[in-house]
Amino acid sequence: MGNLVVAQSGGPTAAINATLVGVISYAKESKQIKTIYGAKYGIEGMLAGEFFNFNAWLEQGGSLEQLLYTPSSALGSCRKKLEDGDEDTIQELIQQLKKKNIEYVLYIGGNDSMDTVAKLSKYCKENGIFDLTVVGIPKTIDNDLVGIDHCPGFGSAARYVATTCMELKKDSRVYNLPSVTIVEVMGRNAGWLTAASALSRENGQEGVDLIYVCERPFSKEQFIDDILELQKKQCSILIAVSEGLQGQDGTYLAEQEQEDVDDFGHPKLSGVGSVLEQYVREKIGCKVRSVELNVMQRCSGHITSKVDLVEAKTLGEKGCQYALEKKNGAMATLRRLGNAPYQVEYYATDVEQVANREKKIPLVWIVKEGNNVTREMVDYLKPLIQGEWKVRLKDGVPEYVTLF
Amino acid sequence: MGNLVVAQSGGPTAAINATLVGVISYAKESKQIKTIYGAKYGIEGMLAGEFFNFNAWLEQGGSLEQLLYTPSSALGSCRKKLEDGDEDTIQELIQQLKKKNIEYVLYIGGNDSMDTVAKLSKYCKENGIFDLTVVGIPKTIDNDLVGIDHCPGFGSAARYVATTCMELKKDSRVYNLPSVTIVEVMGRNAGWLTAASALSRENGQEGVDLIYVCERPFSKEQFIDDILELQKKQCSILIAVSEGLQGQDGTYLAEQEQEDVDDFGHPKLSGVGSVLEQYVREKIGCKVRSVELNVMQRCSGHITSKVDLVEAKTLGEKGCQYALEKKNGAMATLRRLGNAPYQVEYYATDVEQVANREKKIPLVWIVKEGNNVTREMVDYLKPLIQGEWKVRLKDGVPEYVTLF
Numbered sequence: 001m002g003n004l005v006v007a008q009s010g011g012p013t014a015a016i017n018a019t020l021v022g023v024i025s026y027a028k029e030s031k032q033i034k035t036i037y038g039a040k041y042g043i044e045g046m047l048a049g050e051f052f053n054f055n056a057w058l059e060q061g062g063s064l065e066q067l068l069y070t071p072s073s074a075l076g077s078c079r080k081k082l083e084d085g086d087e088d089t090i091q092e093l094i095q096q097l098k099k100k101n102i103e104y105v106l107y108i109g110g111n112d113s114m115d116t117v118a119k120l121s122k123y124c125k126e127n128g129i130f131d132l133t134v135v136g137i138p139k140t141i142d143n144d145l146v147g148i149d150h151c152p153g154f155g156s157a158a159r160y161v162a163t164t165c166m167e168l169k170k171d172s173r174v175y176n177l178p179s180v181t182i183v184e185v186m187g188r189n190a191g192w193l194t195a196a197s198a199l200s201r202e203n204g205q206e207g208v209d210l211i212y213v214c215e216r217p218f219s220k221e222q223f224i225d226d227i228l229e230l231q232k233k234q235c236s237i238l239i240a241v242s243e244g245l246q247g248q249d250g251t252y253l254a255e256q257e258q259e260d261v262d263d264f265g266h267p268k269l270s271g272v273g274s275v276l277e278q279y280v281r282e283k284i285g286c287k288v289r290s291v292e293l294n295v296m297q298r299c300s301g302h303i304t305s306k307v308d309l310v311e312a313k314t315l316g317e318k319g320c321q322y323a324l325e326k327k328n329g330a331m332a333t334l335r336r337l338g339n340a341p342y343q344v345e346y347y348a349t350d351v352e353q354v355a356n357r358e359k360k361i362p363l364v365w366i367v368k369e370g371n372n373v374t375r376e377m378v379d380y381l382k383p384l385i386q387g388e389w390k391v392r393l394k395d396g397v398p399e400y401v402t403l404f
Numbered sequence: 405m406g407n408l409v410v411a412q413s414g415g416p417t418a419a420i421n422a423t424l425v426g427v428i429s430y431a432k433e434s435k436q437i438k439t440i441y442g443a444k445y446g447i448e449g450m451l452a453g454e455f456f457n458f459n460a461w462l463e464q465g466g467s468l469e470q471l472l473y474t475p476s477s478a479l480g481s482c483r484k485k486l487e488d489g490d491e492d493t494i495q496e497l498i499q500q501l502k503k504k505n506i507e508y509v510l511y512i513g514g515n516d517s518m519d520t521v522a523k524l525s526k527y528c529k530e531n532g533i534f535d536l537t538v539v540g541i542p543k544t545i546d547n548d549l550v551g552i553d554h555c556p557g558f559g560s561a562a563r564y565v566a567t568t569c570m571e572l573k574k575d576s577r578v579y580n581l582p583s584v585t586i587v588e589v590m591g592r593n594a595g596w597l598t599a600a601s602a603l604s605r606e607n608g609q610e611g612v613d614l615i616y617v618c619e620r621p622f623s624k625e626q627f628i629d630d631i632l633e634l635q636k637k638q639c640s641i642l643i644a645v646s647e648g649l650q651g652q653d654g655t656y657l658a659e660q661e662q663e664d665v666d667d668f669g670h671p672k673l674s675g676v677g678s679v680l681e682q683y684v685r686e687k688i689g690c691k692v693r694s695v696e697l698n699v700m701q702r703c704s705g706h707i708t709s710k711v712d713l714v715e716a717k718t719l720g721e722k723g724c725q726y727a728l729e730k731k732n733g734a735m736a737t738l739r740r741l742g743n744a745p746y747q748v749e750y751y752a753t754d755v756e757q758v759a760n761r762e763k764k765i766p767l768v769w770i771v772k773e774g775n776n777v778t779r780e781m782v783d784y785l786k787p788l789i790q791g792e793w794k795v796r797l798k799d800g801v802p803e804y805v806t807l808f
């Protein structure tokens with residue numbers, strides 16, 4: 001009988017605590033597990049020996065129901081990676097885990113975090129450490145992980161983007177004059193979330209008119225032509241663009257801010273919306289506005305997708321199950337069985353297949369003009385934003401959980 | 405028996421169609437009214453003779469229930485004002501209304517739009533036109549109208565701001581390092597909506613740490629000192645600022661963009677968040693981000709306040725009632741009777757008292773340090789964001805109405 005530690009890493013999502021709840025729910029029913037710890041701030045907290053005791057929290061009345069819908073990593077997060085060949089840090093990490101009699105490590109994160117799982121589990125395998133099992137559980141609003149049909153956290157972000165684009169369309173068409181509204185959506189190298197803006201025009205609703213994802217080289221001239229063409233037919237035009245749009249020469253359209261390189265060394269992009277806004281103002285001269293959906297697209301706990309939260313929780317349960325089954329180096333994942341009815345099945349995959357890789361939108365799901373997505377793309381997206389999760393309100397605002 | 409026209413003007417809100425529904429609901433039960441028209445794009449549509457027939461729309465199955473929660477002026481809007489002494493336009497307007505046998509004009513808008521109501525009703529009075537009654541119904545997310553306790557549209561925007569600030573706090577505190585997040589909230593000269601961010605920290609929740617409203621001259625030096633002082637105690641700091649913050653010398657902090665002067669001649673402000681973000685980066689050097697809530701704060705129909713929608717609808721009904729009572733030049737308004745229980749009463753006021761004036765936050769509701777609001781301010785705000793309005797969903801997104 002050993003202890004378990006669960007941690008969260010990388011950018012937060014609105015479903016990442018549902019996964020945490022899945023892990024805790026499964027673990028607390030297991031006779032193999034004594035204490036359920038959370039590491040504060042991912043592997044940073046593990047290295048510093050900063051652990052949160054979930055058993056104590058539950059005894060004091062902590063509510064898993066409220067934790068489930070609380071957005072953003074409740075255990076905190078980190079961007080720290082294990083460097084190649086940095087055995088000292090790995091050994092330090094293992095020492096800290098042993099001190100707490102931890103036998104199971106569950107790490108919830110994206111492709112960078114899965115690299116941590118891969119390195120740690122590999123080290124254990126290669127060094128005969130059989131009493132430590134490390135399992136990864138995926139999350140990312142970017143939906144860019146390989147080895148999974150779609151990522152937990154993505155569906156809720158997609159529902160936020162789709163709903164907000166519907167509402168921005170309503171807002172942008174009130175004046176009887178030509179206007180262009182550019183919505184900047186998160187996604188450095190993969191345009192899945194930008195593509196989700198297409199869901200704003202389902203069911204006969206008006207939504208985005210043009211969509212530019214970062215998988216295709218972007219032409220500013222074509223962009224202006226597309227707008228001018230559409231302006232012949234309609235007054236207000238709503239456009240969704242990926243933050244990571246690149247020109248034909250492969251450089252980012254957004255101004256890169258040097259100070260804002262994140263700890264994984266990726267440049268933080270912002271401003272493709274403003275760049276294009278300025279360009280439309282110069283070339284067309286009509287009313288133009290850019291809207292950055294910013295971190296709201298990943299933290300809007302008040303508008304999550306029920307399908308997403310259920311899957312996120314189930315992946316947490318499955319991850320815990322695989323850890324107890326000693327599937328060291330596994331990642332809990334899911335595949336889609338069909339859309340009518342929508343159904344998925346869960347299984348374990350090798351985290352090595354997932355780490356450090358990126359899944360982009362297949363080019364066949366982008367129309368040949370490069371300014372929209374296809375029906376296949378919409379069919380893929382649609383099931384992921386279904387259903388509402390009931391959030392408890394008090395005085396008109398949500399009752400969220402703060403662990404520490 | 406005559407006809408009625410209702411129109412919407414100024415910036416859209418998430419509750420402005422609830423007012424429209426109030427007018428239609430009352431009018432369709434009245435024996436004094438034959439046809440209910442909507443003018444497209446405010447007085448621009450009246451002048452152009454562009455009317456929407458609500459009776460026909462209802463007969464064809466138009467849903468008032470869905471229209472009620474649909475955000476943003478469904479009839480379109482305009483920024484057109486009647487110039488002082490421009491009798492030609494007024495006469496043209498009256499001619500267009502007569503052509504349609506219109507006897508009642510309901511104009512839903514803010515302080516600029518109430519000026520239109522004042523001018524038109526005054527002209528009728530002074531020129532013996534007794535068969536035309538013009539009544540104003542208030543709306544604005546800015547809550548800056550005099551002659552009313554609080555404005556319809558404000559409560560929903562306030563609920564959006566409060567909820568989003570709670571969620572931004574969750575997002576901003578995930579990393580274990582000093583960070584500053586600056587949230588830019590709409591409000592050119594009145595900081596009511598910025599003050600509503602205070603509701604994010606009710607009920608023991610974590611929310612905004614510092615609030616700077618535009619009623620007080622802003623000191624950049626004091627701002628940095630406030631952050632440094634708070635950083636001694638906590639890691640992540642969330643700050644709400646009004647877009648219209650002005651320095652000690654009365655100039656706007658935001659970069660003014662000349663192209664963006666609106667049709668009422670007000671400079672369109674944007675960027676106070678970025679200005680302050682850059683300043684924190686220079687002076688403190690910690691992780692810093694600015695978030696502009698942009699038009700989402702006025703168009704997020706998926707997260708409205710029930711209190712707000714009910715009041716907005718009731719003001720529409722009352723406005724229609726006053727018009728039928730021939731209260732030319734009246735504005736439907738409300739006063740608060742108490743907070744425990746929260747209760748309001750409706751009455752008619754003289755639109756002249758409201759037009760072109762602005763109501764600012766009383767300075768006694770701002771703490772003497774200028775970086776927060778008082779308990780009295782929160783007590784005033786709290787009842788206005790209560791309750792949820794149930795929005796019909798299909799495939800995970802709202803079913804909104806498009807009239808034309």
